[in-house]
Amino acid sequence: MTLEQLLADTFPVLQDIQQTDLAQLQQEKDWQSKYRILMQLGKKLPPVPEKMKQPHLLVKGCESRAWLMHYHDKVADKHFFVLDSDARIVKGLMAIMLCLVNGMSSAELAKFDLCHKFDQLNLKPYLSQSRGNGLTAMAERIKACC
């Protein structure tokens, strides 16, 4: 498995999450259904092979670990990401973060307000609930890519 393959496999999944799952997540009324969807999102992403989970890619949460890989297509000025986490709910939430920024240009990424967007999607409670779950750290890492 190479980074190129992972990027190629991840990109359509993130697109799909943005186009279909986000809307479905919004529609669900009870927390059980929302969480079932979040966990499904994590499952959809291709797993990153253990060998590729290098320490410098690690985004630390208090309780779980996540890995973020990033590729900047300089010619087209587009940013692409690959993600994995050992916790499923966190992975689902991080997948939502990534689908929002997937394919953005440097300028778009720089001015993108992840917290504000999460708020609009009624996902803010997940961000602020536990600063320890690594979502804030992931948001900072994503922003640092541009």
Add this chain to the structure above:
Amino acid sequence: MPGFDVQQFRQQFAFFQHHPDWVYLDNAATMHKPQAVVQAELEFYQINNSNVHRGAHQLSQQATAMFEQARSSIASYLNAARVHEVIFTSGATAALNQLAFGLMHTVLQPGDRILLTQLEHHANIVPWQLHCQRHGVIIDVVPLTPDHSLDLQAYQDLLALGPKVVSFSHISNVLGHIQPVAQMVALAKAAGAVTVIDGAQGVVYQQPDMQQLDCDFYVFSGHKLYGPTGIGVLYGKTTALQLLTPLLGGGEMIEQVSFVNTTFNKLPFRLEAGTPNIAGAVGLAAAIHWLQKFNNKQLQQHKAELLREFYQGLSHLKAVDILSSPVHNAGIVALNVDTEHPADVAELLNQQQVAVRAGQHCAMPLFSRLQLPGAVRFSFAAYNTLDDVNRSLLALEQAIEILTA
């Protein structure tokens, strides 16, 4: 003596009136405070606030008297031989840092050994590492048996190597197992070691009797004994405390200062640099006074009943892997759901307003030995009820259903 009335006991905690919908099972992290403690701290600030040991005025003398009265109450609770054997610290972590720093050179020389156990949390590992590495002191670790108890045979074999200091926890903060501390202290003393007990989880389980236990040092945090955060105790025998080099300098701990030499004050002040947490000490003494109104045996029996019910309920749930033994357990159950990450289990419990802790509980070496990424920890206190047990079991069942669907 009349039976223990948990509702009456629970009513003394305003926190539960503010959060009637929550099941709080994160007591090993911190406990809630009865009104008596909140009131004592409030009154100290409202009525008695002044600095201690230094004011030229009557108000300072009154505050000093309260502070020293708190020390005396705690010394009496611990059955310490002398009141000055109670040193106030900010908590168990600060106390262990003082010990690791303070025993270097006086007790521990380069090439010497100390002995810790596989069960320790980071506060009883890292301070020793920090100073042992710098001073060339070797750390040995007592391993666990397959049922996650301390291997006492290995303990004796390691004691034969002649460690100068042995430090272990009274109760494991992850598994809840009660260690045979009296036996371990006796063996360590016979081997000539200075003994340190980390009582962070132990002090609320059992009123520790220092003269009976006969350890050199015992440390704990107030907030795990119904008291305030930011206050803790380093108990030491007088002769043992005299071996300690002060970690912090300044304030009340000195006698004479010049740029050539400084001489230190007597115990306990020698080890209490700076303005202490006066209100915290008063609050902790209030917690102990309040706790002594109850029969600890009844409190522990109530907790044991909760634990029995919890284990009973767990036995009906599928996919649960329990790490804690129900035998010799002080009220902590660590578990996992199949191969699910503990953070996911805890988040699904959180959604159902059940407060637990997930992760490695500041005990990474233990989880590395167990070969697990962590665990979900349910920790019970005497103010928990059977309803708490049932609700947490239902919530866990729901979490399992969502995770394994």
